[in-house]
Amino acid sequence: MDFSLGEDRQMLVDSVGRYLADTFDFSAREKAIASSEGWSRAMWNGLAELGVIGAFFREDAGGYGGSPFDIGAVFGEVGRAIAVGPFLETLMAGRVLAATGRSEELAGVISGETRITFADTPMMGANGSPVAPMHAASNGDGWKLSGGKGVVGYVAGAELIVVSAQTDTGTSLFLVRGDAAGVSIRDYPLVDGGAAGELTLADTPAELLGSDGEGQALIDDATAAGLTALSWEAVAIMDVLRAQTIEYLRTRKQFGIPIGKFQALQHRMATVALEIEQARSAAINAAAALDKAPNVRDAAASAAKYTIGTVGKLTAEEAIQLHGGIGMTWELPLSHYAKRLTMIGHLLGDEDEHLSRYIALRQAAA
Amino acid sequence: MDLEFTEEEKAFREEVRAFLKEKLPARLSDKVRNGQNLRKEDMEEWHAILNARGWLANHWPVEWGGTGWTVMQRAIFEEEVSKAHAPRIVPFGLSMLAPVLIKYGSEEQKKHYLPRILDGTDWWCQGYSEPGAGSDLASLKTQAVRDGDDYIVNGQKTWTTLGQYADWIFCLVRTSNEGKKQEGISFLLIDMKTPGIEVRPIKLLDGDHEVNEVFFTDVRVPVANLVGEENKGWTYAKYLLTYERTNIAGVGASIAAFEQLQQVAKTTMRNGGPLAEDPLFAARMAKVEIDLENMKTTNLRVLAAAGAGHAPTAESSMLKIRGTEIRQALTDLMRRAAGSYAQPWIHAAFEEGFNGEPVGPDWAAPVASDYFNMRKLSIFGGSNEVQREIITKSILEL
Numbered sequence: 061m062d063f064s065l066g067e068d069r070q071m072l073v074d075s076v077g078r079y080l081a082d083t084f085d086f087s088a089r090e091k092a093i094a095s096s097e098g099w100s101r102a103m104w105n106g107l108a109e110l111g112v113i114g115a116f117f118r119e120d121a122g123g124y125g126g127s128p129f130d131i132g133a134v135f136g137e138v139g140r141a142i143a144v145g146p147f148l149e150t151l152m153a154g155r156v157l158a159a160t161g162r163s164e165e166l167a168g169v170i171s172g173e174t175r176i177t178f179a180d181t182p183m184m185g186a187n188g189s190p191v192a193p194m195h196a197a198s199n200g201d202g203w204k205l206s207g208g209k210g211v212v213g214y215v216a217g218a219e220l221i222v223v224s225a226q227t228d229t230g231t232s233l234f235l236v237r238g239d240a241a242g243v244s245i246r247d248y249p250l251v252d253g254g255a256a257g258e259l260t261l262a263d264t265p266a267e268l269l270g271s272d273g274e275g276q277a278l279i280d281d282a283t284a285a286g287l288t289a290l291s292w293e294a295v296a297i298m299d300v301l302r303a304q305t306i307e308y309l310r311t312r313k314q315f316g317i318p319i320g321k322f323q324a325l326q327h328r329m330a331t332v333a334l335e336i337e338q339a340r341s342a343a344i345n346a347a348a349a350l351d352k353a354p355n356v357r358d359a360a361a362s363a364a365k366y367t368i369g370t371v372g373k374l375t376a377e378e379a380i381q382l383h384g385g386i387g388m389t390w391e392l393p394l395s396h397y398a399k400r401l402t403m404i405g406h407l408l409g410d411e412d413e414h415l416s417r418y419i420a421l422r423q424a425a426a
Numbered sequence: 427m428d429l430e431f432t433e434e435e436k437a438f439r440e441e442v443r444a445f446l447k448e449k450l451p452a453r454l455s456d457k458v459r460n461g462q463n464l465r466k467e468d469m470e471e472w473h474a475i476l477n478a479r480g481w482l483a484n485h486w487p488v489e490w491g492g493t494g495w496t497v498m499q500r501a502i503f504e505e506e507v508s509k510a511h512a513p514r515i516v517p518f519g520l521s522m523l524a525p526v527l528i529k530y531g532s533e534e535q536k537k538h539y540l541p542r543i544l545d546g547t548d549w550w551c552q553g554y555s556e557p558g559a560g561s562d563l564a565s566l567k568t569q570a571v572r573d574g575d576d577y578i579v580n581g582q583k584t585w586t587t588l589g590q591y592a593d594w595i596f597c598l599v600r601t602s603n604e605g606k607k608q609e610g611i612s613f614l615l616i617d618m619k620t621p622g623i624e625v626r627p628i629k630l631l632d633g634d635h636e637v638n639e640v641f642f643t644d645v646r647v648p649v650a651n652l653v654g655e656e657n658k659g660w661t662y663a664k665y666l667l668t669y670e671r672t673n674i675a676g677v678g679a680s681i682a683a684f685e686q687l688q689q690v691a692k693t694t695m696r697n698g699g700p701l702a703e704d705p706l707f708a709a710r711m712a713k714v715e716i717d718l719e720n721m722k723t724t725n726l727r728v729l730a731a732a733g734a735g736h737a738p739t740a741e742s743s744m745l746k747i748r749g750t751e752i753r754q755a756l757t758d759l760m761r762r763a764a765g766s767y768a769q770p771w772i773h774a775a776f777e778e779g780f781n782g783e784p785v786g787p788d789w790a791a792p793v794a795s796d797y798f799n800m801r802k803l804s805i806f807g808g809s810n811e812v813q814r815e816i817i818t819k820s821i822l823e824l
C-alpha cells in the first residue's frame with residue numbers, strides 16, 4: 061500500500077497551492093465574493109493555464125489526469141484556500157461531457173474558455189414543494205426543455221449547462237447553451253461566498269447527451285466524483301480549522317495561562333483531531349472506490365459524505381466555540397472556513413440523505 | 427407532586443394571550459417569524475406597548491414599576507411572548523442594569539435612571555468584555571482614575587451588543603491595581619455622548635452589525651455616576667450575571683422555534699414525502715423535542731425552588747448550557763430542512779418590505795445565517811465551558 065500522492069501529483073498540488081496562495085489570499089477572496097459575479101474569472105483562467113481543470117479529466121478525454129486522486133488533490137487545494145468558483149460544477153458537468161464523447165466542448169472547458177455548470181437539483185417553491193419539474197420533448201427538429209432547476213452553481217454567465225430532465229423514456233441529460241432561447245436565470249450570492257441561481261427553461265433547444273432515458277447512470281457517476289471531490293475539499297478545510305484553532309489555543313491567554321492548557325479544551329481538540337483523521341480516511345476510501353462498480357463506488361461516496369457531514373459540523377462548531385467571540389467575526393478567515401465547511405453539507409445531499417442511501421445500497425448488496 | 431398549573435396561572439396565561447392578540451402588531455411578529463432584522467424603532471415600539479400595559483419591567487419590585495408576579499407568572503409570560511413571535515426586549519437596561527441599581531444604586535440614581543429605562547429615554551449597552559478579558563473578566567484593564575469630581579476613563583471595551591444605538595453604557599472599570607484583581611473593579615455609568623468615546627462596528631460572520639468596539643480616550647465621567655462603592659464593582663457585576671442567567675434557558679424561544687420547525691417539516695417535501703416522515707429527520711426532531719420537554723420541567727423545578735426562596739446558582743448554569751444547546755440544535759434542524767436552499771444569501775430578504783420573489787421555501791432565507799449567528803449563545807453570558815466550571819466547583823465540589 062502507498063498512501064502518498066506520488067511525485068507528479070504532489071507537484072500539481074504544490075503549484076495549485078502556490079498559485080492560490082499568491083493570487084487568492086483572503087483579501088482577494090473578499091473582493092471576489094463581493095463582486096457581482098461572486099467569484100474571480102481571472103483566478104479561474106490562471107488555474108486553467110496551470111492545467112488544473114485538465115487534471116479532472118483523463119488523457120483520452122483531452123485532460124491531463126483524471127484519476128480520483130488527481131481530483132481529490134486539486135479539491136484539497138481548493139479547500140485550503142476556500143477558493144470560490146465552479147470547481148464542483150465543472151468536474152461534474154465535464155465528466156458527463158467526457159462520458160458522452162463531447163470532446164470539442166470539453167476542450168473549451170479544460171482551457172478555461174468555456175464556463176460550464178450542472179443543473180440537477182429540483183426547483184423548490186415557496187411552499188416547500190418541488191415546482192416546475194424539468195421535462196424534455198423531441199419533435200423532429202430536436203429536443204426542447206421546459207421547467208426549472210434550483211440553486212444551480214455559477215449558472216449566470218455559464219456558456220454551457222448540463223441539465224437533467226424527464227423524457228417519455230426516463231431521466232436524460234441534455235446540453236443547453238447559456239444564450240439559448242427561453243433561458244432565464246435569477247442569480248444570487250451564497251452564504252459561504254460564490255454564486256448560484258434559479259434556472260428556468262421555456263421551450264429551450266437542447267442536445268441530448270448519451271442515450272435517451274439513460275441519464276441516471278451518468279448523474280450517479282458525476283455525483284460520485286462530486287462527492288469525492290467535496291470530501292477532499294472538506295478534509296482540507298478541517299485541517300486549516302484545526303491548525304488555526306490549535307494556534308489560538310496556544311496563544312490566547314485567560315486566567316494567566318494559554319487556554320490550551322485547560323484540559324477541558326485539550327480533550328475537545330483531541331476529539332476533533334481524531335475525527336478529522338476518520339474523515340480523511342473516508343475521503344481516501346471514496347477516491348479509491350470511484351472507478352469501481354457503481355454500488356461499491358456509491359456506498360463509499362455516501363459513507364464519505366456522511367462522515368464529512370458529521371465531522372464537518374463538529375469541526376466548524378468547535379473551531380468557533382474554542383475561539384470565543386473572535387471566532388464569530390467576519391474579519392477572521394476562520395469563520396469563512398467554518399461557513400464553507402458547513403455549507404458543503406448542503407451540496408449533493410446532506411449526511412442524513414447519504415446515510416439513508418448507504419443503508420439502501422448495503423441492503424441491496426446483501 | 428403536581429405538575430398542573432393552578433387555575434390562577436391558567437387564567438393569567440389567557441390574559442397574556444388576549445393581550446398579545448390585541449396589542450402585538452402583526453408587522454412586528456411577522457418580522458420576527460420571518461427572521462428579518464429588527465430596527466431600533468421596532469424594538470422601541472414593542473418596548474413602549476409593554477410599558478403602557480405595565481408589563482415591561484415585570485421582574486422589578488412593584489414600587490419601581492414591577493408587577494409583583496410570581497416566578498411562575500413570569501415564566502408563563504416569557505413563554506407566551508416568545509410563542510407569539512414578539513420582538514425580544516433588549517435586556518441591558520431593563521434586566522441587567524436595573525436590578526443592580528435597585529439593589530446597590532443610590533436613591534438619586536434609581537429615581538433618575540429607572541423611569542428613563544421604562545419610558546425608553548435611555549438605551550443601555552453592556553461594557554464588560556475587553557479584548558484581553560473575556561472569560562477572565564476580572565482581568566479587565568479599562569482604567570478610571572479619580573480627578574476631582576470626575577473619573578478619567580481610558581481603555582477599550584468590545585463585543586458591545588447594539589452599542590451603535592446606545593445612549594449609555596454601564597462599564598466595569600479598574601480603579602485599583604492593588605490586591606486581588608476582583609477587588610479593584612468599579613461599576614460606572616457612562617454617557618455615550620461624552621467626548622473621547624468612539625464606537626466602531628464589528629461585522630459578524632453572518633454579515634450583520636450587531637456588536638461593536640468601544641474606545642475610551644480621556645473620557646470624563648462624574649463621580650456621581652459610580653454605582654455603590656468604589657472597588658466593589660465585582661460584587662455588583664456578579665449579581666448582574668445571575669440576573670442575566672435567569673430566563674437563560676430560553677424556553678419560550680425554543681418552544682416557538684420548535685413549533686416553526688414542526689410546521690416546516692410537515693410542509694417541506696423531500697424525496698417524494700414530507701420531511702417529517704423521513705426517519706432520520708424525524709429522529710432528530712424527536713430528540714430535540716424530548717430534550718426540550720425535559721428542560722421545561724427542569725426550568726420549572728428551578729423556578730419553583732426560586733419562588734420558595736432558594737437562590738439558583740449552579741442550576742442556572744445547567745439551564746444555560748442545555749437551553750443554548752437546544753436553541754442551537756433547532757437552528758441546525760431548520761438549516762437542514764432547507765436542503766440546497768439554505769445556501770442562497772439574499773440579504774435584502776432580511777429587511778422589512780422585501781418584495782422580491784422568494785427563492786425556494788418562503789422560510790428559508792435566514793436559516794443558515796441564524797444557525798451561524800446562534801453560535802454566540804454558547805459563547806456569551808459566560809461560555810458553556812465556564813458554566814461547566816461553575817457546576818464542577820459549586821455542585822460537584824471537585
Ligand SMILES: Cc1cc2nc3c(=O)[nH]c(=O)nc-3n(C[C@H](O)[C@H](O)[C@H](O)COP(=O)(O)OP(=O)(O)OC[C@H]3O[C@@H](n4cnc5c(N)ncnc54)[C@H](O)[C@@H]3O)c2cc1C
Pocket residue numbers: 312314315319322324325381382383384385386388551552553554555557559560561562584585586587588637802805806807808809810811812815
Ligand atoms: C455576539 C456576542 C455578543 C456579545 N455581547 C456582549 C456585550 O454586550 N457586552 C459584553 O460585555 N460582552 C459581550 N460579549 C462578550 C462575551 O461575553 C465573551 O465573548 C465571552 O465572555 C467569552 O470571552 P472571549 O470571547 O474573550 O473568549 P475567551 O474567554 O478567550 O474563550 C475562548 C475559549 O476558551 C474557553 N475557556 C476560557 N476559559 C476557560 C476555562 N477556564 N476552562 C475551560 N475553557 C475555557 C472559552 O469557553 C472559549 O471556548 C458578546 C459576545 C458575542 C459573541
